[in-house]
Amino acid sequence: xxQISRRAVLAGTVLAAPALAQESWPSRxxxxxxxxxxxxxxxxxxxxxxxxxxxxxxxxxxxENRPGAGGxxxxxxxxxxxxxxxxxGLATTxxxxxxxxxxxxxxxxxxxSFSAITLLGNTPYVLVGGSAAGADDLNGFLARVRANPGQIxxxxxxxxxxxxxxxxxxxxxxxxxxxxxxxxxxxxxYPDLMNGTVAVLLDxxxxxxxxxxxxxxxxxxxxxxxxxxxxxxxxxxxxxRGFDAAFWYGLVAPAGLPEAIATRIQQALAGAFLSGxxxxxxRAMDVIPAMITxxxxxxTIAEDAERWxxxxxxxxxxxx
Numbered sequence: 282x283x284q285i286s287r288r289a290v291l292a293g294t295v296l297a298a299p300a301l302a303q304e305s306w307p308s309r310x311x312x313x314x315x316x317x318x319x320x321x322x323x324x325x326x327x328x329x330x331x332x333x334x335x336x337x338x339x340x341x342x343x344x345e346n347r348p349g350a351g352g353x354x355x356x357x358x359x360x361x362x363x364x365x366x367x368x369x370g371l372a373t374t375x376x377x378x379x380x381x382x383x384x385x386x387x388x389x390x391x392x393x394s395f396s397a398i399t400l401l402g403n404t405p406y407v408l409v410g411g412s413a414a415g416a417d418d419l420n421g422f423l424a425r426v427r428a429n430p431g432q433i434x435x436x437x438x439x440x441x442x443x444x445x446x447x448x449x450x451x452x453x454x455x456x457x458x459x460x461x462x463x464x465x466x467x468x469x470x471y472p473d474l475m476n477g478t479v480a481v482l483l484d485x486x487x488x489x490x491x492x493x494x495x496x497x498x499x500x501x502x503x504x505x506x507x508x509x510x511x512x513x514x515x516x517x518x519x520x521x522r523g524f525d526a527a528f529w530y531g532l533v534a535p536a537g538l539p540e541a542i543a544t545r546i547q548q549a550l551a552g553a554f555l556s557g558x559x560x561x562x563x564r565a566m567d568v569i570p571a572m573i574t575x576x577x578x579x580x581t582i583a584e585d586a587e588r589w590x591x592x593x594x595x596x597x598x599x600x601x
């Protein structure tokens with residue numbers, strides 16, 4: 282009888298350990314891996330979200346930028362970390378549902394390698410151009426590209442990104458053909474847009490709106506209306522039908538994160554950004570906050586993986 286009781290106590294202790302760890306979480310600083318360089322729109326959204334999360338949790342949340350391979354290097358680092366709530370990852374449409382469609386060497390599964398926490402928000406795309414675009418509006422630019430097939434270059438932050446996939450879709454919809462120059466991050470593209478090395482970039486407004494406002498770049502068209510660029514027309518209004526995709530930012534952790542921790546993070550971010558100053562801060566960056574539940578975000582990732590896989594097949598794009 283004494284032996285049975287002792288086993289029961291030991292079993293109870295083992296079962297209670299994870300619960301106690303969750304109750305004491307977070308007891309030390311948390312890191313958030315951002316899979317792109319500092320200075321772009323993704324980095325800015327991550328820093329805003331993690332600052333607010335830090336305030337809500339009472340612990341520092343330190344940003345760690347790990348760029349490379351269109352966001353897959355940093356995302357792999359998240360997938361390989363311990364699922365203890367002390368490593369989070371900034372996920373995007375590019376790094377999760379799109380990368381495995383466009384790259385052969387992606388070392389993770391966008392669904393099973395991660396614990397989804399929440400969709401932070403959505404932002405549109407804008408086609409921005411520099412001096413090499415040689416035009417003042419979308420129709421003028423497209424006419425120039427048609428007259429010079431393959432001679433005008435577009436930039437992307439890698440072949441595994443949604444921006445690359447959508448630019449290829451834009452070529453299909455408009456009957457154009459451009460060359461491609463990949464970069465490690467959008468902050469590295471802007472100088473080359475301004476000096477004429479590349480002509481255009483399909484970007485998100487938070488990263489380029491200041492350069493457009495200063496007259497250093499031109500904004501030709503948006504996939505959806507933008508608060509940061511209220512005077513820029515949409516592709517739809519200019520006759521490019523069906524080109525209306527948005528880009529999302531989300532938060533993930535390594536697979537196996539305790540559900541209670543994921544829910545606590547999601548609720549903290551929802552409280553910070555669905556009303557009040559946090560909402561205004563997100564909208565000022567042209568991001569519409571979502572803050573959906575972990576289960577809903579997991580469904581979003583899986584559904585988008587199917588959607589972008591179908592588009593890649595339509596465009597006959599093979600994984601590289």
